Amino acid sequence: SKGQWEVDPADLTLGEEVGSGQFGLVLQGRWRERRVAVKMVREGAMSEEDFKEEARVMTMLSHCKLVQLYGVCTQHSPMCLVFELMEQGCLSDYLRARRGRMSQDTLLGMCLDVSEGMAYLESNNFIHRDLAARNCLVSCNNVVKVSDFGMTRFVLDDQYTSSQGSKFPIKWSSPEVIKYCKFSSKSDIWSFGVCMWEVYTEGRLPYENRSNGEVVEALNAGLRLLKPRQAPEAVHLLMEWCWKEKPEDRPSFALLLHELASLSDL
Numbered sequence: 001s002k003g004q005w006e007v008d009p010a011d012l013t014l015g016e017e018v019g020s021g022q023f024g025l026v027l028q029g030r031w032r033e034r035r036v037a038v039k040m041v042r043e044g045a046m047s048e049e050d051f052k053e054e055a056r057v058m059t060m061l062s063h064c065k066l067v068q069l070y071g072v073c074t075q076h077s078p079m080c081l082v083f084e085l086m087e088q089g090c091l092s093d094y095l096r097a098r099r100g101r102m103s104q105d106t107l108l109g110m111c112l113d114v115s116e117g118m119a120y121l122e123s124n125n126f127i128h129r130d131l132a133a134r135n136c137l138v139s140c141n142n143v144v145k146v147s148d149f150g151m152t153r154f155v156l157d158d159q160y161t162s163s164q165g166s167k168f169p170i171k172w173s174s175p176e177v178i179k180y181c182k183f184s185s186k187s188d189i190w191s192f193g194v195c196m197w198e199v200y201t202e203g204r205l206p207y208e209n210r211s212n213g214e215v216v217e218a219l220n221a222g223l224r225l226l227k228p229r230q231a232p233e234a235v236h237l238l239m240e241w242c243w244k245e246k247p248e249d250r251p252s253f254a255l256l257l258h259e260l261a262s263l264s265d266l
């Protein structure tokens with residue numbers, strides 16, 4: 001069945017490569033007068049039938065702080081996914097490239113952007129499952145948007161999807177995700193705390209010198225990431241709130257967005 005989310009290949013022009021990820025190459029392109037990023041799904045990388053079902057829901061999620069999925073081109077095999085183009089690439093690289101040159105307002109503004117996109121997902125009962133600075137992208141106007149929401153459900157690589165796997169994002173995962181794979185908006189909140197930490201360290205890797213096993217042990221012992229030097233005390237308190245052991249003790253994105261906004265005098 002052909003939905004509104006089906007992209008006609010005749011409307012799509014492909015250009016240069018802008019990156020590559022778990023699903024394969026990402027090219028820039030043009031679709032109906034719009035600049036787009038096209039994910040060319042590698043053979044065997046994605047459970048395509050499951051994704052097609054979900055694509056309808058995902059194209060309907062629309063917010064200025066989310067990277068828009070415009071549609072899917074299923075006539076090609078393997079299929080390709082058509083997204084809003086984010087000219088300045090992923091947030092982690094963007095932060096590292098601008099080290100020492102970003103103001104407090106800029107850093108807080110990035111956290112606000114991400115929390116707005118996440119509050120929208122939360123209000124739609126949509127769980128991201130892999131929030132991290134590498135999965136946020138930056139537009140030509142320096143707006144940060146949340147990308148790749150829900151996509152790990154369609155990855156066909158055990159190393160990535162099993163919490164025992166070598167590619168599983170343990171360092172962004174809450175204790176209940178590590179132990180029982182129990183994903184929720186509250187586990188997204190934990191990841192958001194780590195993402196704020198990435199922003200305020202200007203793109204450092206969390207728990208840089210620890211293995212995944214050591215991180216799990218440290219978390220169990222109640223240890224947490226330390227306050228980044230650039231983070232104001234009030235921002236660090238919000239991070240620690242995100243890292244409460246019990247999911248119900250963590251804030252919602254709606255509340256966190258409100259708290260971050262009250263720290264900003266933009």
Ligand code: ADP
Pocket residue numbers: 018019020021022023024026037039067083084085086087089090137147148151
């Ligand atoms: P995957 O979901 O396959 O793992 P990613 O989303 O990590 O792929 O994308 C890989 C890289 O491609 C990103 O790091 C980024 O540089 C680039 N990229 C992905 N999506 C976009 C986009 N919408 N606009 C611009 N560049 C993008």
